[in-house]
Amino acid sequence: MKGTAASALLVALSATAAQARPVVDERFPYTGPAVPIGDWVDPTINGNGKGFPRLVEPPAVKPATANPRNNVNVISLSYIPKGMHIHYQTPFGLGQLPAVRWGKDPRNLNSTAQGYSHTYDRTPSCSQVKAVTQCSQFFHEVSIDSLEPDTTYYYQIPAANGTTQSEVLSFKTSRPAGHPGSFSVAVLNDMGYTNAHGTHKQLVKAATEGTAFAWHGGDLSYADDWYSGILACADDWPVCYNGTSSTLPGGGPLPEEYKKPLPAGEIPDQGGPQGGDMSVLYESNWDLWQQWLNNVTLKIPYMVLPGNHEASCAEFDGPHNILTAYLNDDIANGTAPTDNLTYYSCPPSQRNFTAYQHRFRMPGPETGGVGNFWYSFDYGLAHFVSIDGETDFANSPEWNFAEDVTGNETLPSESETFITDSGPFGNVNGSVHETKSYEQWHWLQQDLAKVDRSKTPWVIVMSHRPMYSSAYSSYQLHVREAFEGLLLKYGVDAYLSGHIHWYERLYPLGANGTIDTAAIVNNDTYYAHNGKSITHIINGMAGNIESHSEFSDGEGLTNITALLDKVHYGFSKLTIFNETALKWELIRGDDGTVGDSLTLLKPSHAAGGKKFHA
Template sequence: MTDWTVIASILAVLGIPYPARPGANPETLTDGVINSQVRLAYAGPTGMTVTWNTFYQLDSPRVNYGFQPHYLPFYAESNVSVTYDTALTYNNHVTLTGLQPDTLYYYLPEPLLFDNATVAPYSFRTARPAGDGTPYSIAVAIDLGTMGSDGLSTSAGEGVPPGAILGPNDNNTMQSLQAVIDTFDFLWQPGDMSYADYWLKEEIEGYLPNTTIADGAIVYESIQNNFYDQMTPITTRMAYMVGPGNHEADCDVGGAKDPAHNITYTESICMPGQTNFTGFINRFRMPSAQSGGTGNFWYSFDQGMVHYIQLDTETDLGHGHVGPEELGGVSNVDAGPFGATKNAQTDWLEQDLASVDRTKTPWVIVAGHRPWYLSYANVSKTICWDCKDVFEPLLIQYGVDLVISGHSHLYQRSAPIADGVIDPNELDNPSAPWYITNGAAGHYSGLSALAAPKPYQRFGLDVTDGVYGWSRLTFHNCTHMTHEYVASKNGTVMDTATLFKDRTCALT
């Protein structure tokens, strides 16, 4: 195997730039560099998948690991080093198996790009075993885009409302998560990473330098790489579990309009590699093989006293429902299907829910990108009625505790609801699922506006509040779970509510 790390180090000493994959030019990148973008994902109860990026395809991506930072006697290899048209890098995936649960491991992928080839080994902690009743928290950040000069910052382009920018002393959501990273076990992002497809909108509004449509693929990919670079302080340390959103489906371009030339851009400008979830498919390896799911689209995993389910609200809805479209927008998503049969996702969901051992994982938490209970003005573009028709009967039947979504760039905590009817017990031992929408993690175009509150809305924050934030879920025991909305700018908890379920604990 060619040792690209050694080659890169020699080139760095000689002052020669590290070469990119064929057809890519790192000199055109917005920030001028790409790091290895190391990221982790749970791979069953005793596994962890390590993913990182290189400029060249690797014959045998390798991860060394062990229990001490300077002694890594174990290793795992794979032959998975993949890319796609317009990508600037290759994505390397290696799964470590047979790990001890709830154990700290040190690891080092090889090769890494030269800019972080000398870093000390990273570390991660494996998942808690099912049935472990130790209290813990997780972080959920949906609709989280690129920060800084490529996205959300203290300035914006022409026509962007003031509420879309950060205050001069505000932390963004990535910084907020990093500040308390030792307080949660993993990060969950059910859709819409990077918002690289807003590049044309940002350019027309004078935020990004002008480029040609032909060079748009390079700008798109450089923003994507900037996002995953920025995420590495988090994704090198803990599992980063993701799901599909509409901005992974194709090149949305953010409703970009050029009034000077009376042009409204559509998905027709999307370059090869930016349609049908291509980047999303290549960049991640979620635990579908371990849970009987499909790719990065739908899967499940256990962590301690909780069973987590990631759903695909973008495609494969089944039962006569093809999938939602961005009605009235610039993009009619034409993606998938990814299941082997028309009802593959719902059939899997029912089997998965039926197999949950509630004595070991009494909590069942479901995430999907799009909501179906929301006080939002542009209902036709946001509410996923097809998702409600397909998923909700199963969530009610099997007693799912919480459904969390994003897509709308705001925060709404609702009451527990079953088929539109508010559970009379509210959060005191309801039989209906509790619904929370939090798509307020932040990206270039800012926050959205809530409409007049629906009867089931219990708390909301939107563009009028101008507060970006993320969700923290804390599982205290088998009967009590707390949701908090954490303001990214200063870490203040702006909303908190605790769900009680009357059941007997049999956890260790």
């Protein structure tokens, strides 16, 4: 590709503001159904009772009337420097600026903060959804800054344009950098609605019992599996609901709901009895999942970063290319000769991380990052860094258009694109094939260089994709090439990820996967050997419709893996005790017990004064 063509394209596609807003290319028309619905028996938005049921979860605010015309359905907290951000969602606009009343006394909310609202043309729109309490299309952002650290505040969302006033709720602000007290964080990845109810139960319990915040490393809701009810079981995946091989990866017991009969006329699918135990509409999956998480997100900050399942309405086709026929040609329950899914196969509102960008609000603008894609924040003795492992680096898993073009093209043809093409969300100055051309790389370097280790001795980085695993994939090399050098240079203690649907704790690894034996005390205790190695943990077992991962033929455990669990679901609890010790625990979703425990120590804390040698 010619340099001038690349520059023109990237200027058009790159984000120009720290709070990115979705930019969707519509040069080629969308030719699929007006609203894709994953139910051949009942292809209606609201359901007619003949096919899969339309699942529901309670809204954040219980409406005051039986037939509300508007409602606050989702409330979600997130940190901003020296403050708190309150994000809430309604099906329709407020007719005024969004506001939050707040104060230190729940009986005297004597301050008011206002913000801004945004929306997108979701498919279907909330005017097409019968239940006002089950749809979000308007998103409201209110930041409260200059707050006292480590302090409980109370807040209330007032009524506006038909909504009901919320109860008086509360949040606790972040501890300042350097605060010496211990704290715990709930860390999770790859959590949808199906197979995650145990994780959800334990997560709600953690939020109630004092966990500081939740940190979700991508793959939120699995909205793009809306078609699970219409794709017949494939041979390469063990679960076939009501089919001939209903087994679960890892040999776990078959849930009782898998034994329920299918609605008449439906086909065996890779999911569960209710359309895969999730909604059969992409946007409704987001609504369902976010409302399910309200008991967590309105209590503690819920910090997120992007995963592959947020990119678009689908990732790949199924047997007989049923999605190509449906999304490209509006042929229901049909087939196509080849898989021909492109960027333009999804409705415009279901491309380029659009829903993800609207449904959350992370502190990218306040920390020099970009929107919900990369940002950082301090809490007590730790500096937490969220990076984008899907876009905005060379050879990223989700390509931008500049990587699709050939010859002297300035934009790719329709057939040259991929269904998950996305970004870039930051600026790109130079070749798209060089990571140092990307804004994200420079931001990460600057962010890590500014860390004051006398205040935040622990530095934890998370991206959706792992750098290493016993289950190897080519993307791992590209993630390493983009970020591993910086993480080692600046002494990052741990790199957390998901994507692979299991729990895998690795030994401390140096560059190119060399095991740092000097940093291993025993199988359950490591030293933080800053600059020489990093502790890697794959934490992708929160539960989702795709169940657990399995090794491909010919694969198996390698010597870099200390522990592997591909049977249980759950999340991980990270506890920072002090400047020299932290603990990582796998919390099982089925009973809340600890499935794995790792202690990470700084060298000065080592018994007997063990020294490292460069």
